[in-house]
Amino acid sequence: MAYGPSGHAPPTGSRVEQSWLEDRFDLEEDLDLVAHHNAAAVVLNIIEGSTIPAKVLRMVPRTAPRTSVRWLSADEQAAWRSFITGTRRLMDRLDQDLKAQGLNHDDYGVLVALSETEGDRMRMAELADHSVESRSRLSHHIGRLEARGLVARETCPEDRRGSFAVLTSEGRATIEAVAPHHVEGVRHHFLDRLTPEELAVIGTAMARIDASLLPSGHGPGADPDLTEPASS
DSSP states (O other): OOSSTTOOOOOTTOHHHHHHHHHHOOHHHHHHHHHTTOHHHHHHHSOTTOOOOHHHHTTSOSSOOOSOOOOOOHHHHHHHHHHHHHHHHHHHHHHHHHHTTTOOHHHHHHHHHHHTSGGGEEEHHHHHHHHTOOHHHHHHHHHHHHHTTSEEEEEOSSOTTOEEEEEOHHHHHHHHHHHHHHHHHHHHHTGGGSOHHHHHHHHHHHHHHHHHHSOTTOOOOOOOOOSOOOOO
16 A cells, blocks of 8 residues: 555554554564664564654664673672772772861862972863863862862963962861871771782772773873872
């Protein structure tokens, strides 16, 4: 049965269209194929030259389905889950310890990064990469630290559109007071539970993963330096 010389479907939603659908192909069967992400089978089930109904077309995946999944082995899954739960608990505990000192882990990372640079300052774009924060998120973060008097913002002389985050004297005093407590937490909750060999493996593996996830052209973002801070 054809509708017009081109064989196109009648108007969507009409009774004629429903009859046309039933004559053309099994709608339920095709929807089932779509639900199983077999877009090719949907096309093959429609008579050549017909128009694909919109309700079916909207359900067809826009990308080719994956033909295979590399599922985790039992050992891989155990390692992955241990990594996820272990890092979450570790970072939560370290964050709790820092909050008792008036900071969180992100605050600490920003203050340490600034304290390690010449002039206690860093361009906002560079600091965002270093801190693994988006530029908009970092801008809000620096605003909160500014409100506490720990960081100031200064315009970049060479580029008026750019700006520096600058560690204040109060910010330096804060990081020097908090660092010993944080170092003790890192040692107690992390380092003391690893052998030197395990620590070396973790360091190498995570450095490789970090490097593989860096945006093109960006340098590695370093964790806060927990060696003894230099006196100002």
